[in-house]
Amino acid sequence: MTDIVEIHVTCPTLEGARELSHGLLDGRYAACCHIGKEVDSRYLWQGKKERHDEWPLTIKTRADLFDTCCEAIRKHHPYETPAIVGFAVDHVDAATAEWIAEVTKA
Amino acid sequence: MTDIVEIHVTCPTLEGARELSHGLLDGRYAACCHIGKEVDSRYLWQGKKERHDEWPLTIKTRADLFDTCCEAIRKHHPYETPAIVGFAVDHVDAATAEWIAEVTKA
Amino acid sequence: MTDIVEIHVTCPTLEGARELSHGLLDGRYAACCHIGKEVDSRYLWQGKKERHDEWPLTIKTRADLFDTCCEAIRKHHPYETPAIVGFAVDHVDAATAEWIAEVTKA
Numbered sequence: 001m002t003d004i005v006e007i008h009v010t011c012p013t014l015e016g017a018r019e020l021s022h023g024l025l026d027g028r029y030a031a032c033c034h035i036g037k038e039v040d041s042r043y044l045w046q047g048k049k050e051r052h053d054e055w056p057l058t059i060k061t062r063a064d065l066f067d068t069c070c071e072a073i074r075k076h077h078p079y080e081t082p083a084i085v086g087f088a089v090d091h092v093d094a095a096t097a098e099w100i101a102e103v104t105k106a
Numbered sequence: 107m108t109d110i111v112e113i114h115v116t117c118p119t120l121e122g123a124r125e126l127s128h129g130l131l132d133g134r135y136a137a138c139c140h141i142g143k144e145v146d147s148r149y150l151w152q153g154k155k156e157r158h159d160e161w162p163l164t165i166k167t168r169a170d171l172f173d174t175c176c177e178a179i180r181k182h183h184p185y186e187t188p189a190i191v192g193f194a195v196d197h198v199d200a201a202t203a204e205w206i207a208e209v210t211k212a
Numbered sequence: 213m214t215d216i217v218e219i220h221v222t223c224p225t226l227e228g229a230r231e232l233s234h235g236l237l238d239g240r241y242a243a244c245c246h247i248g249k250e251v252d253s254r255y256l257w258q259g260k261k262e263r264h265d266e267w268p269l270t271i272k273t274r275a276d277l278f279d280t281c282c283e284a285i286r287k288h289h290p291y292e293t294p295a296i297v298g299f300a301v302d303h304v305d306a307a308t309a310e311w312i313a314e315v316t317k318a
Contacts, residue, residue: 005197006220006297008112010140021254025261032255032295034222034268036142036248039164042127043138044209049131056140058251060295066197074199081205083138083166085112086197091217091278091298093286099293103256111303114218116246142248145270148233149244150315155237162246172303180305187311189244189272191218192303 004089004100005063009073009082010041010054017055020076028105029069030061062104063088110195110206111169115179115188116147116160123161126182134211135175136167168210169194216301216312217275221285221294222253222266228290229267235288240317241281242273274316275300 007030011017014035021033036056043050061069066086073084113136117123120141127139142162149156167175172192179190219242223229226247233245248268255262273281278298285296 004297006299007197018252018254022261025254025256028256032253034266035252035254036268037251039143040124040141041138042124042131042141044131044134045205049128054140056142060297063197070199081201083202083205084199085110085166085195085202087112087193087299088196089297090300091219091275093282093296095293096295096297099257099295113303145249146230146247147244148230148237148247150237150240151311155234160246162248169303176305187307189308189311190305191216191272191301191308193218193299194302 002089002092002097003063004092004097005061005066005086006089007059007069007084007086009084010056012052012054012078014055016078017057020057020073023072023076024059024069027072029065029072030059031100031103032060034058060100062100065104108195108198108203109169110198110203111167111172111192112195113165113175113190113192115190116162118158118160118184120161122184123163126163126179129178129182130165130175133178135171135178136165137206137209138166140164166206168206171210214301214304214309215275216304216309217273217278217298218301219271219281219296219298221296222268224264224266224290226267229269232269232285232288235284236271236281239284241277241284242271243312243315244272246270272312274312277316
């Protein structure tokens with residue numbers, strides 16, 4: 001296991017995904033953010049099936065910045081409960097690990 | 107590590123991915139299913155390189171429902187061996203964890 | 213935890229992603245490669261925010277082939293430091309595990 005985490009969250013608009021990325025990069029909370037093409041999101045909410053187009057955001061940062069990223073995401077996200085999940089990176093090449101440590105907030 | 111898992115499987119048609127999502131949500135085997143844009147899938151099968159367009163399905167649910175989801179996926183999936191993999195979610199914010207526990211089958 | 217890993221890397225061109233896939237499959241370093249639709253990639257590099265369209269490549273293989281895949285990726289990738297990360301697959305159904313073990317290099 002490394003000390004790097006990949007965080008996944010979805011946004012209801014492309015513009016919102018872009019703004020969130022800038023907030024995370026400007027604050028040096030994350031090393032990179034990938035905004036994917038919209039996904040067809042189907043989920044259970046208050047007893048009903050809901051369906052929305054959402055833009056997936058994939059964030060790479062240090063594991064010890066997960067909570068800071070969650071806070072920043074919740075502050076700027078329009079949902080009451082944005083689903084935020086983080087995956088520990090198990091394998092990484094040395095150059096990538098060095099880059100992530102270097103560009104993110106001490 | 108949390109008790110949440112993210113399951114990845116691909117489907118040969120968009121319609122098939124939608125039907126699979128509904129089956130998983132209706133059975134409350136999963137809290138949410140994201141159907142992504144089609145991917146260019148290249149793989150080794152019976153000694154040859156194969157290429158297909160496939161629709162990726164990303165499923166969030168409780169880890170103890172992984173096998174149940176696999177069963178449901180295999181029952182409805184046209185492939186003999188759909189590649190089904192699950193990743194333990196290492197970090198999650200409390201509100202997301204509560205939501206997943208609440209909406210999935212006890 | 214299984215002995216399977218999912219590797220993520222992005223490529224600056226679709227053609228590059230295809231060539232990389234073929235190199236990995238031809239060498240039997242990987243069982244399958246999914247090339248996704250381009251992502252809007254934003255990242256910190258040498259003190260500045262950079263933005264590029266990149267094609268995400270998702271690679272499934274055995275965990276003990278991670279370093280071999282990294283070597284092959286770096287050899288064919290145009291970036292000086294391609295960000296290569298690997299996630300241990302925690303859950304897999306037996307048929308998928310058997311297939312990956314069978315088609316990848318001993």
